Amino acid sequence: MAENRLTQIIKPALADLGFDLVRVLLTGAPGGRGRRHLQIMAEPSDLSEMTVDHCATISRHLAAVLDVEDPIREAYLLEVSSPGMDRPLTREQDFERFQGETIKVTLLRPLDGRKRFRGTLAGHDEQGRICLDTLAGRLTFTLDELDQARIDPTEYFSVPRRGKEQKQRPLAEASADQPESV
Numbered sequence: 001m002a003e004n005r006l007t008q009i010i011k012p013a014l015a016d017l018g019f020d021l022v023r024v025l026l027t028g029a030p031g032g033r034g035r036r037h038l039q040i041m042a043e044p045s046d047l048s049e050m051t052v053d054h055c056a057t058i059s060r061h062l063a064a065v066l067d068v069e070d071p072i073r074e075a076y077l078l079e080v081s082s083p084g085m086d087r088p089l090t091r092e093q094d095f096e097r098f099q100g101e102t103i104k105v106t107l108l109r110p111l112d113g114r115k116r117f118r119g120t121l122a123g124h125d126e127q128g129r130i131c132l133d134t135l136a137g138r139l140t141f142t143l144d145e146l147d148q149a150r151i152d153p154t155e156y157f158s159v160p161r162r163g164k165e166q167k168q169r170p171l172a173e174a175s176a177d178q179p180e181s182v
Contacts, residue, residue, distance in 0.1 A: 002026055005071050010040060013065045019058060020045050022083045023090050026072070036076035038066075041083045050082035085153040089121075092143065095130050099123045102155055105132060106147040111139065118152060 003024050011021045019042040028036035042058055043050055059080040066078070089095055089103060098121055105117045119134035129140040 002071070006038070009065060009069050009071060010062060013062060014040075014042050014058065015045070017058060017061055018045050019043065019054070022094075023088050026076075028076070030074060036072060036074055037079065038072065038076050039079045039081070041081055041088070043083060055080045055082070085156070086150050089149040089151070095121060095149075096123070098151060102152045103132065103149055104152045105139075105141070105149045107141060107145055108147045109145070111141075115147070 006024045022041035025039040119132040122131040122133045132139040
């Protein structure tokens, strides 16, 4: 409930600066030990690159807005960030924009005995449900059935294995201009 109220405050404040809200996440129990943590993920409305300066500008602006509105009674830590490479997919437009990407999905309720799936985002079906092509077949779901979804960047970090025809050179032959380690 608190996140809905925060979204109502933060979304227009970000729009005034030319940014779109990706996610609001408030963690820590009210009245619990330690500070609460308010994480805001945003991106430029024109989909340009998010910079550290953008995050600083947003942080200063939101701190002022949140001080006036005072939606969180306890002390909290405000964190503003870009969605990153493993960005969460939280809005309908995210599922359109990242069609063809590999994503990881966790559903609220099991489907065929599973809640977690990985596959290629394949757009929407005729009923408007989100489609995910997995190794086991096509999975369809709505945003209401979704616990979380995020881009899986592991394919960008995978290193292709060397073929049998490629032999690894001994360390001494690796490069003439690199000093040897002792």
